[in-house]
Amino acid sequence: MxxxxxxxxxxxxxxxxxxxxxxxxxxxxxxxxxxxxxxxxxxxxxxxxxxxxxxxxxxxxxxxxxxxxxxxxxxxxxxxxxxxxxxxxxxxxxxxxxxxxxxxxxxxxxxxxxxxxxxxxxxxxxxxxxxxxxxxxxxxxxxxxxxxxxxxxxxxxxxxxxNGPEYNSEYAWMTSEFDTLWHSDSVLNMDIDHFDSTGHSEIPIPNYNPQYFLINGKSQNQLYDDDIKLQFKANESIYLRLFNIGFLYNEYVFPSILNAKLISSDGRPINNPEYIDTIIAFPGERFGVMLSGSEEDSGLIELRYRNMNTDSIINSQWIPYNIRYFASTTEKLIKTNYAYPNPSKGNININLGYQIEKSRLKEVFIFNIHGQRIFPQIHIDSNKIVIDLSNYKNGNYLIVVDNKSFISSIMR
Ligand SMILES: [Cu+2]
Known part of the structure; x- marks a missing residue:
């Protein structure tokens, strides 16, 4: 009724x-x-x-x-x-x-x-x-x-x-986390229908220790998908919409070449927008950021997930961007694994099918499973890039070279 x-x-x-x-x-x-x-x-x-x-x-x-x-x-x-x-x-x-x-x-x-x-x-x-x-x-x-x-x-x-500021293209990133313990049968098979008169749960909820740090439900190599990776032409602008629905707070660190300008907060324009390189978004907050670039460049935006009480960084995700003068044909993410051997006991080779210049080895990004960037020894041997992970732990690593990403495992 x-x-x-x-x-x-x-x-x-x-x-x-x-x-x-x-x-x-x-x-x-x-x-x-x-x-x-x-x-x-x-x-x-x-x-x-x-x-x-x-x-x-x-x-x-x-x-x-x-x-x-x-x-x-x-x-x-x-x-x-x-x-x-x-x-x-x-x-x-x-x-x-x-x-x-x-x-x-x-x-x-x-x-x-x-x-x-x-x-x-x-x-x-x-x-x-x-x-x-x-x-x-x-x-x-x-x-x-x-x-x-x-x-x-x-x-x-x-x-x-x-009548607000114009843009060429737009992206929307919603951040959240998953703690798999909360998604386990032992929690969910309890009587989840109960909530008290104020709408609060009566279920004993475990401490929050998320293992997955999400943007639009994705992490790690998935951040190269079209809805997340920022791709634009030099002298164009992107309107980036940020939404935090997680229980941690987000800190975005924008490289200065992106000219990040915070223009709206929680659904309202900001009166005197300024260029900034860091944006903090608490749970429930939304921001609008205008980005633009005048030079060709590619790199990563660091997104830190921080604990609300201690401010400690629980995880970082690295979101790629790519500014080009012209659309490129070598843009595609190589999904087939050209990283070999995989799994490896220490050395991982990457064959891109073309020679990469030695000066660009510093643009090879390697992350561990926690999203932390690591800096192993890297060199070029004939046409391939050789990464020495022998001092690092067993597990999966994300390697990003020239806007292509590879997942490789170390198993000893
Ligand atoms: Cu519900």
């Missing part, structure tokens, strides 16, 4: 809005909430997840589907809970919504198994927002129940907001 009234109210509201606004449109989305997700991590490990899926038969996406609308739109998000258990909600973080549509369970409504609910709001300000489930939110967010909301400018032009 409650939902029926919601729908009626919604229809009434949307009719009256259409009459008064007319020019802007209605955008509808439909998400499936699931507790039975499975997600494959960069190293092949599979974990259980909760999350938002595009349909009943597919696994939840990490992050969930992006809600992309234009300023002035009336937005309707429908969600069906197909989760065999726990209720869920959609909390619209940072948006001006009324309490009924806020998705905080005891103030708004929760969507039970096989039930459908609707959230509506007007996208008043172009900017970067996010959504997440607000039931037992620490656990449900950790499990994967989150996604981006992007409100573009009114005219759908390439501007950060209506």
């Amino acid at each position: 409650k939902h029926f009234i919601n729908i009626l109210l919604f229809i009434f509201c949307s009719i009256s809005l259409r009459l008064s606004l007319n020019a802007q449109s209605m955008k509808s989305f439909f998400l499936i909430m699931r507790n039975t997700g499975e997600y494959t991590l960069w190293d092949g490990n599979k974990i259980r997840t909760f999350g938002f899926a595009e349909n009943i038969v597919s696994h939840p996406l990490i992050p969930g589907p992006t809600i992309e609308v234009n300023e002035g739109d009336t937005v309707k998000i429908g969600a069906m809970n197909f989760s065999q258990g726990a209720p869920h909600t959609i909390h619209l973080h940072g948006l001006d919504v009324n309490q009924e549509n806020d998705g905080v369970p005891h103030l708004s409504f929760a969507i039970e198994h096989m039930d459908t609910g609707y959230y509506t709001f007007i996208a008043k300000h172009a900017g970067n927002y996010l959504y997440h489930c607000h039931v037992s939110s620490t656990l449900h967010v950790q499990m994967g129940m989150y996604g981006k909301i992007i409100v573009k400018d009114k005219h759908n032009s390439k501007r950060a907001w209506t």
Whole structure:
């Protein structure tokens, strides 16, 4: 009955809005909430997840589907809970919504198994927002129940907001972490339906020690995928949207050649934007950064995941960028392994199919499984690059040469 009234109210509201606004449109989305997700991590490990899926038969996406609308739109998000258990909600973080549509369970409504609910709001300000489930939110967010909301400018032009700064292309990075212990059967097979009247979980949750540090659900060599790796032409600009839904805080270190300029914060323009090289994003924060480069260059942006209490760096991920004058044909990531032998007992050879100049050996990047950059001995032997990892531990290493990435293992 409650939902029926919601729908009626919604229809009434949307009719009256259409009459008064007319020019802007209605955008509808439909998400499936699931507790039975499975997600494959960069190293092949599979974990259980909760999350938002595009349909009943597919696994939840990490992050969930992006809600992309234009300023002035009336937005309707429908969600069906197909989760065999726990209720869920959609909390619209940072948006001006009324309490009924806020998705905080005891103030708004929760969507039970096989039930459908609707959230509506007007996208008043172009900017970067996010959504997440607000039931037992620490656990449900950790499990994967989150996604981006992007409100573009009114005219759908390439501007950060209506009449705001222009850009040539855009990227959106949502950061989070996974602690696989939280995704284990021993935690999830407890009675996960219970939450007290304030929406807090009654489940004993383990200490948080994440092992996976994600950008758009990806890490390590996956950061070379097209949705993350920044690629642009010299004298063009990129609008980079940042969203942190993790429990650690993020510190981005931008090389000065990228001319990073912080232009928006939590969905609002910054009045006097300045060039900066470091951006800190606490959990729930969103930022808009304009990047531009006038020279050909390629390198890495360091993203540090820091502990909220101790400030210590728990992990670093390294995000590649590439500025070129012209589109290159040698751009492609070599997925077949040209690193050999693999696994190796110490020396790893990389044959790129062409000679790399000795002066560029300092641009060979090698990372351990924790994302820390390491500096082993490297030399060129005839056409191949030889990396001596004999002083390093057994395990996987990520090697990046000339914008191509290789994963190699050391086993002794
Ligand atoms: Cu939930």
